[in-house]
Amino acid sequence: MNIVPFIDIIEDLNRDLIKSERYLRLILAIQRAIPCDVVALLKLKHDHLVPVAVVGLKQEALARQFLINHHPRLQHILANPHITRFDAESTLPDPYDGLVDDGSEQLHVHDCMGSTIYIDGKAWGVLTLDAMKAGSFDSLNPTETRAYIAAVAAAINTSEHIEALEAQVERNHQVAQCMLATAGPSSIIGNSVAITDLLSEINTVATSDLSVLITGETGVGKELVAKSIHQQSRRSEQPLVQINCAALPESIVESELFGHVKGAYSGAVSDRRGRFELADGGTLFLDEVGELPLAVQAKLLRALQNGEIQRVGSDNIVVVDVRIIAATNRNLQLEVKEGRFRADLYHRLSVYPLPVPPLRDRGKDVILLAGYFLEKSQHQLGAAKLRLQQTAIDQLTQYHWPGNVRELEHLLSRAALRAISEQGRHASIISISRVHLGSEFVVNHSVVPAIAEVDIINDSNAAAALSQVLTLGLRDSTDEYQRQIIQTVLMTERGNLAAVARSLQLDRSNLIRTMRRLGLDPNAAY
Ligand SMILES: Nc1ncnc2c1ncn2[C@@H]1O[C@H](COP(=O)(O)OP(=O)(O)OP(=O)(O)O)[C@@H](O)[C@H]1O
Numbered sequence: 386m387n388i389v390p391f392i393d394i395i396e397d398l399n400r401d402l403i404k405s406e407r408y409l410r411l412i413l414a415i416q417r418a419i420p421c422d423v424v425a426l427l428k429l430k431h432d433h434l435v436p437v438a439v440v441g442l443k444q445e446a447l448a449r450q451f452l453i454n455h456h457p458r459l460q461h462i463l464a465n466p467h468i469t470r471f472d473a474e475s476t477l478p479d480p481y482d483g484l485v486d487d488g489s490e491q492l493h494v495h496d497c498m499g500s501t502i503y504i505d506g507k508a509w510g511v512l513t514l515d516a517m518k519a520g521s522f523d524s525l526n527p528t529e530t531r532a533y534i535a536a537v538a539a540a541i542n543t544s545e546h547i548e549a550l551e552a553q554v555e556r557n558h559q560v561a562q563c564m565l566a567t568a569g570p571s572s573i574i575g576n577s578v579a580i581t582d583l584l585s586e587i588n589t590v591a592t593s594d595l596s597v598l599i600t601g602e603t604g605v606g607k608e609l610v611a612k613s614i615h616q617q618s619r620r621s622e623q624p625l626v627q628i629n630c631a632a633l634p635e636s637i638v639e640s641e642l643f644g645h646v647k648g649a650y651s652g653a654v655s656d657r658r659g660r661f662e663l664a665d666g667g668t669l670f671l672d673e674v675g676e677l678p679l680a681v682q683a684k685l686l687r688a689l690q691n692g693e694i695q696r697v698g699s700d701n702i703v704v705v706d707v708r709i710i711a712a713t714n715r716n717l718q719l720e721v722k723e724g725r726f727r728a729d730l731y732h733r734l735s736v737y738p739l740p741v742p743p744l745r746d747r748g749k750d751v752i753l754l755a756g757y758f759l760e761k762s763q764h765q766l767g768a769a770k771l772r773l774q775q776t777a778i779d780q781l782t783q784y785h786w787p788g789n790v791r792e793l794e795h796l797l798s799r800a801a802l803r804a805i806s807e808q809g810r811h812a813s814i815i816s817i818s819r820v821h822l823g824s825e826f827v828v829n830h831s832v833v834p835a836i837a838e839v840d841i842i843n844d845s846n847a848a849a850a851l852s853q854v855l856t857l858g859l860r861d862s863t864d865e866y867q868r869q870i871i872q873t874v875l876m877t878e879r880g881n882l883a884a885v886a887r888s889l890q891l892d893r894s895n896l897i898r899t900m901r902r903l904g905l906d907p908n909a910a911y
Contacts, residue, residue, distance in 0.1 A: 390418035396473070398543050407544050408438035409535060415512070416440055418533050419525065421496075423485060423515035426537075427451065427459075429508055432458055439675025446484045454832070456480045462499035462511050468530055471497040473519035481515065496521045501532045504542050508561045512537055520632050529585045560663045565612055565627045565670060573609055574757045575750035578744040583610070590737045591617035596689070598674075598734045599712040601741035604791030607712040608672065610741055614710055623667030628660045631676035638681050640697045661705050668708045674734065675715035675726060686730045709734065744786040744793065751781050751793065757796050759817075762801040764875055768810050771801050774818040784822050796820055798876050799869060868903045871896075875905075882907060 393414040412424040423441035427434035433450045436442075453459055462469045471477065474494055499513040512534065512874060516522060519792045546885045573584060590597055591614045599607045608627075617624040633641055640649070644659030660669055671677075677685065688694045688710060695703045720726035727834060753779075757769045773781075777800075786792055800820045808815045871885070878884040886896040897907045 387418055389428065390414040390533070392415070392860070394540050404544060405438065408541070409440070411540050412438050412440055412512070415533060415537060419514060419522070419530065421514045421521060422487075423481060423513070423517040424482070425513045426502075427513070428510040429463075429889050434511060437510070441486055442481060442484045443776050447480070449484075456498070456807060458499070458588070459511065459513075461509060462513070463501055466501065466503075468498060468527070470522060470536065473497075479515075484516075487517075493517060493874070496880050498522055502534070502538045502541060504538060505546070509538070509541060517645060524601060526618065546875070556658065559658060560624045563626050563628065563660060563663065565615075565625045565906060566606070572757075573606065573613060574754050575745040575747055576753065577750045580750060581745050583739070583823050584743060585659045586739055586833065587615065590614060590739065592619070593737075594618075594708050596709040596711070596736045598717070598737070598741050599739045599741060600712065600717070601714060602630045602743050602787075602789055603714050604789035605741040605743055606790050607714075607741055608670070610739065611668075611710045612674075613710060615670075617667065620667045620708055624664055625668045625670060626660050626664035627670040627672060629647070629672045631673035636679045638678065642681065642685065643694045643696055644696040646699040649696070653698065656696070659696065661688060661707055662703060664707045665705045666707075668710055671709065671711040671734075673713060674711040675713035675717055675720055677726075678726070679727065682727045682730050686727060689730075689733045723814045730744055730779060744789040745784075749782070751786070752778060754793055755781055755792060755797055756799045759801060762876070763799055766801060766805060766810070767806050767878065768815055769812060770814045771804065772814055773814050776891060779818050779821050780820055780822055795823070795873060802869075802872055802876075864903055867899065868905065870902060871905060878910070 397410050397414075400407075400433050402410070408426055411581050412426050415851065416424050421441075423439070425439045425442060429435075429438050430450075432453055434456075436447050436455060438444050443714060446662045452842060453463065458475075459480055461471075461477075473676055475484055475497070479497070483864050496516040496519055499511050501511050502509045514522070525830050573580065573587075575581075587610060597611075597614060599610050615621060628641060630638065633645055640653070640657070641658065642659050642661060644662055645653045646656050646658050671685075686781070688705075692706065693704055695702055717726055717735070721731050723730045737815070744754075754774075757775060759773065763771045764769075781793070788795075797820070799815050801815075804815045871889070874885045874888050878888065882896060883893055889896065891899070900907050
């Protein structure tokens, strides 16, 4: 028995090869073991056999798909659990007629054999060997031939495992990029009636697979609610994948949702999974769903109705198992009435509507939340105890909170920073007696990507800003403004300078230079 081809096959298992090359080397090793003119490895795909590697056949053979029912030789091979040999006199048509790389149009009398390759007891495909000289296979030892076929199956099995692992790593990488962080409990702070009712609704719906539509003003905590539903659901071990429908240009929303195949459009340089596929088995959070273009709404509806998606540019259907949670701060019913949102999609998404109350309707929760955020700031800034004085508490409870919890969170971050810089990080108690309500900015969306879209919310802001400029001068006021923005984003990004630079659309070295100029320490802990 010639042992060298076995050694070649085994050594190749340790090589980092692309699949097509691995398969080609495999059949070349078989050709060395069993001298013949044509070797082909064909993979079973439904009712077809598709060549994945060939030697001795024209390259165009690789583009063929052999319909099994039309090729009796392939049918025979697949029906026989052992090696099939065809008599040289056999009149059965040969699938490779006209494809042999020797110029002949038809395969005349020749030796032909084949075997089904089984992996985990299931047919994976077939290996075929053809020799132009009749009787070439007469001297083959059946046990040795079986050993070669077994080596082929083992090599394919390993290759498929490697491929599956690589696909998994790639998927994990992509999932990590668009996953909502769900580590640790997502604490929804509050014990007002409005919040306890919401928590009990979350408990009820979390255990089901129903689509949930979370509504509420900006900053009320809709994303937090989505996380909480996912964490309490049976899908909690699977990814919670997010897509912000407002943050993406219309031209790429579809590809982000459903993926694309290479060449689907000019920028599509490789196949790519969309968020639906990444969320398979888990939850897809469609944030700001009200912003979705009408054309994409139709496609989303189809995906929700059938649990099937198609990558842009592909005819293949991919079945996915995804639970949908959507959120919007728009009045979707009104959007439907005005023709900007499809009624059928609205009904699909809002199987379980979940309104999140504005902060102004949560009574004393504002104080609980303030304590929670100050505790966080204290920790992040390494300060001693941060305490709110009654005057500040009165301000917080009387305010109408147009930016809701997010506004409170940012306002307290800034108040904490200001108090620390005035009273010193090491004072035993740092008290906040006054907060700057409304004179601060409200950030539209997340402070991180949207810091450039700062909204001055009323005229009194403009007046406050002007009075600051008149007192400090334009240069110092601008510096102070920049300092506040950088500090806010530093806290949001927990001191990660690369992330801060990205959010502020600066490069990292420019950010560090600006921080030093403004007297901020780039190495401080946040
Ligand atoms: N009840 C709460 N307890 C603790 N933190 C909260 C609560 N509600 C909101 N937050 C915090 O407030 C910030 C804003 O919340 P979130 O991003 O979930 O709001 P949103 O409603 O999704 O906003 P938008 O509509 O602008 O996207 C987050 O940092 C969130 O963790």
